[in-house]
Amino acid sequence: MSDLIIRPARPQEIPDLLAFWARAAEGTSITDDPAGVARLLEHDPQALIVAERAGAVIGTVIAGWDGWRASLYRLAVDPDQRRQGIGAALLAAAEQRFAALGGRRADAMVLEHNEVGRQAWRSAGYRREDQWRRWVKPLAG
Template sequence: MDDLRIRAATGADTDSVLAFWKDAAEGTSVSDDRTGVSVLVERDSGALLLAERDGELAGTVIAGFDGWRCHLYRLAVHPRHRRRGVATALLAAAEARFTALGGRRGDAMVLDRNEDAHAAWTAAGYAPEPQWSRWVKPLR
């Protein structure tokens, strides 16, 4: 994993991140557009973490902290880079960010149907909380 570099995204990464998510992420979100990514990067410049290998985008995770809880979104690894430690490195970087910010608990949004992701999150020490359900409302 010596050739893997983790860094925070900048505004210049917006288009490559959106293209990457089309190839590597399962499903899309209402905020998967230029405005959504730009606002995220402008509001919290350290939240969108990118993993690069040999100059190529290999993975992403959004590590947002609202002052109360640490939230993980869009953990995605390109199929060519899977099973090579990319997700592990991204989660370690996200957790280090949370600890530095004073966060004490991380939660992740994971699609119910994505069983491969369930295994990855379990291996990283995360577990579902069946007593909670997720309620959402689009704001547009």
């Protein structure tokens, strides 16, 4: 793990990040496009955290903070490099970010059918809150 670098994503990496998510993340989002990721990085340059090894992105997490809620999205690790502590390192960086900003609880978006993801979140100390369900309304197209 000593060769693992945890850092904010860079705007020039957007195409590589989208390709990485297509390969390593479960599901897609309406904002999985260059403009959506660019808006995130412009709004909060520290929110998209990457794990890098040998110059390649091998993991990501979005640690979004709106001043009230600490929200986690897009925790993904390269399938060939899982179970090496990369996800844990990304979550530790996200949780440190939230604590420094005054966050008191982190919420994670996890797809119901993603058992691998659900196990990773459980292992990291997160628990499902059955009383909540996500309600959405697309605002574009």
